[in-house]
Amino acid sequence: xxEKRQVISLLNxxxxxxxxxxxxxxxxxxxxxxxxxxxxxxAAAIAPIVDAAQRLRLPRWLGVILAYMGLIASLVGLxxxxxxxxxxxxxxxxxxxxxxxxxxxxxxxxxxxxxxxxQLESIDQFFDIQALTxxxxxxxxxxxxxxxxxxxxxxxGVVNLILALVISAYMVAGSENxxxxxxxxxxxxxxxxxxxxxxxxxxxxGGYIQGRVxxxxxxxxxxxxxxxxxxxxxxxxxxxxxxxxxxxxxxxGPILGAIPALIVAIPQGGLTFLWVLLLFVIxxxxxxxxxxxxxxxxxxxxxxxxxxxxxxxxTQVLGIIGAVIVPPWIAGLAVLLENLYLRPKLIAEQKDNLxxxxxxxxxxxLSDGASKLSGK
Numbered sequence: 001x002x003e004k005r006q007v008i009s010l011l012n013x014x015x016x017x018x019x020x021x022x023x024x025x026x027x028x029x030x031x032x033x034x035x036x037x038x039x040x041x042x043a044a045a046i047a048p049i050v051d052a053a054q055r056l057r058l059p060r061w062l063g064v065i066l067a068y069m070g071l072i073a074s075l076v077g078l079x080x081x082x083x084x085x086x087x088x089x090x091x092x093x094x095x096x097x098x099x100x101x102x103x104x105x106x107x108x109x110x111x112x113x114x115x116x117x118x119q120l121e122s123i124d125q126f127f128d129i130q131a132l133t134x135x136x137x138x139x140x141x142x143x144x145x146x147x148x149x150x151x152x153x154x155x156x157g158v159v160n161l162i163l164a165l166v167i168s169a170y171m172v173a174g175s176e177n178x179x180x181x182x183x184x185x186x187x188x189x190x191x192x193x194x195x196x197x198x199x200x201x202x203x204x205x206g207g208y209i210q211g212r213v214x215x216x217x218x219x220x221x222x223x224x225x226x227x228x229x230x231x232x233x234x235x236x237x238x239x240x241x242x243x244x245x246x247x248x249x250x251x252x253g254p255i256l257g258a259i260p261a262l263i264v265a266i267p268q269g270g271l272t273f274l275w276v277l278l279l280f281v282i283x284x285x286x287x288x289x290x291x292x293x294x295x296x297x298x299x300x301x302x303x304x305x306x307x308x309x310x311x312x313x314x315t316q317v318l319g320i321i322g323a324v325i326v327p328p329w330i331a332g333l334a335v336l337l338e339n340l341y342l343r344p345k346l347i348a349e350q351k352d353n354l355x356x357x358x359x360x361x362x363x364x365x366l367s368d369g370a371s372k373l374s375g376k
Contacts, residue, residue, distance in 0.1 A: 034318065035160045035167065041325050042168035043175075044206035044332075045213075046071070050172050064173045068165065082237060089238030093260070100263045107266055193340060201335045205328040211295040212248055218291060219283055220244025226279045227261060231272060235264055247287075249315075249323040251308050254284050306330065 026033065046067050053063030171178060179198050183191040224240030232239065243257030258280040265276040310330040314322030 031160065034321070035164045037325055037329065038161070038164040038321070039167040039171060041205060041209055041328050042164060043171040044202045044328070045209040046168065047172050047175070047202055047206055048210075061173045064169050067172075068169055082241070086238050086241050089235050090242075093235050093238055093264070097263075100266065103266045104263055197336055197339055200339065201332040204335055205332045208328045208331050211292070212250075214295050215287060215291045216244045216247040219247050219287060222283055222286075223257075223261070223279070226283070227276065230265075230275050230279065231268060232261070232264060232276070239264065249320075250311055250327060251304075252311065253323075254280075254287070258284075 046064075049067045050060060050063040053066060054060050058066075175198075179195060183195045185191075186194060220240045220243060222240075223243045224236050227233070227236035227239055239261045242260055243254075246253040246257035249256070258277075261276055261280065262273065265273045307327055307330065310326045311323050314324075314326030316322075318326070
């Protein structure tokens, strides 16, 4: 008995040591893990296009090349068309930010005076222009540091993004052999069960990314057009692009995208400010009740609280990149939880309830039969 306990203790000790070294190894490879996470998301997003090309009897590798060449050409063309204007407007917007913040402080002071509040020290303290500007710059730098800290700088981030594109292309092109090799590591029947989950996971992750990008592009165009009509044409394109990019982040993204436009609208007068606010409210409701159900649909199937926690946790650990790539990973992991645990558990409970109902029915029939015999 003591020898058996010693063997168990030794196995536990070896397991703890192996776990420790595995955690250390994963921490050392954290940059590679982030690249793989991005690659999986990109592969899931591009896979439907490659599958469509394969149905047209094109070789899968050719479909991958055409899909990525089309994606890169679209991004480069869009950058050449609107890139210079967006960069110029963002630069001018950044230079005027202290002026806009000062206008916001003055507007709040006027509002406080109209409401009978004459102790304005707290407002002046809160809207210390220099301190607030430094805070905005410092917060943005911290998010960028978290985003690029794992990739050792901006250059490393660009290299890792290119590497993620290459890895995702290999994943999509050789998906069948890759999946067979991975699931072969698991014993039966788990190899077949896991292999059956690859397609649902890919569809859910890819559907989320495709829908989110399409919704953000539509909103960026609508906001740019709307702000131009409302008299903010000087910065309409930059504000629309900012709102489109922030909209990639669920929940908090639309709010972050509305703040710059509202600050810029303050010097134009209260009526313009209200119209801009109304524009963002209408667009937000259009996204929530029309575009998201139509284009994103039920691809996530995760409770909104868990989605919000995924966004916050991803931002805290990985910065802006984490806010974008962690939610589709949560959606993919939810497929495993549903299909490998929750659904079998529900089926087993239904079978148990059905068996209990049959047994109760049989017992009731026996009891009724015995009652009739005793009555006779």
